[in-house]
Amino acid sequence: MPLIRIKTFSAALFAAGCLLTGCAQISAPEARGNTSIPKAEQDTRTPSEHAVLAKHFEEAAKEMQAKADIQKSLLKRYEEKHYLYDRVPHDLEAHTSALIRKYEQAAKTCAEEAIYHRKKASESAELK
Template sequence: MSPHEAVQNTNIRRMAQNARTPSDHDALSKYFENAAKEMQTKADEQKKLLEHYEEKGYLYGRQAQDLKSHTAALLHKYEANVDENIRAAAAPRQMAIEQAKREFATREGQVVNAESRTHSSK
């Protein structure tokens, strides 16, 4: 893990721990969705590269097999990261939805209570 990735992981962990509002959870979910898109782009690049190595391996001589193996490993890593980020995005997305529902219900309850007080005082 690079120092940049370590700092980024710390920031995301802090962001997740401090998420309180639906917009906080939504922002966290969007972060993971964007990370999944970035990993998918990288995976697509590796797929194309792997196809190239498989079709034109003769251009690379003895290195062809190493290049294919390395590219296949990267492809697998990126695809796993896509899945991981999609799963990571689901939890805060669900929390945002549930919290928004609770806030809406609370506001609706306050409106109903205010209306009942208005009607009972007449």
Template sequence: MQMKRYVAILIATFTFTISNVSVAELGNMDQAEAKAKTKFDHIGLAELYEKEAKEMSAKVEEQKQLLKEYEEHSEYYGREGQDFHAHHEALLRKYTKAVERNNEMAAAHRKMAEKGK
């Protein structure tokens, strides 16, 4: 079972690197999505969205730690602390939405890959 999974991932990775969705296009996901034609293109896009979601999750945790620090030691920050708190709450919301959106996009591309588009 593990070997099959490893081979499938290896094939998907190899195919993705030579498919219509090249690494140079990753900066523009709209173009990459428009060019996705094969099952492996969609698997590659799903992996990219999952990677981005993981990176955003790390940022969510970082913002939570910063907010916790502020709440535990708000006296250290003075008046600027309120701005600090509001700023990091906004970033936390932004990153949380990004995680959700990236996970949705990854799931959509996994579904497209299953259908064999």
């Protein structure tokens, strides 16, 4: 009997940890990776500055997509081994799905920003 209680306690502890670590919401500047970026975007004038911002947004998009991929693997585990999590898997699945959508949207936004800054860099370079 104690072994079953240990397994149940371990599963509950793991589920609680997953919920707590995944609860952090990301804002738009955080999705870009740095809260000082909006100010930098306003002050951007040269092609090299646009190129630097484009590179930053590309890296941020990769990071957000990597986080989404991690959440996808967790979701797959929750779906395959739902019996390990007692009643919690539905909550975990819903929360993880929401995180996947949030990270993928952040990755898409960052990729769009990178494309915008690459375009502005090439346009600025052509004007000179």
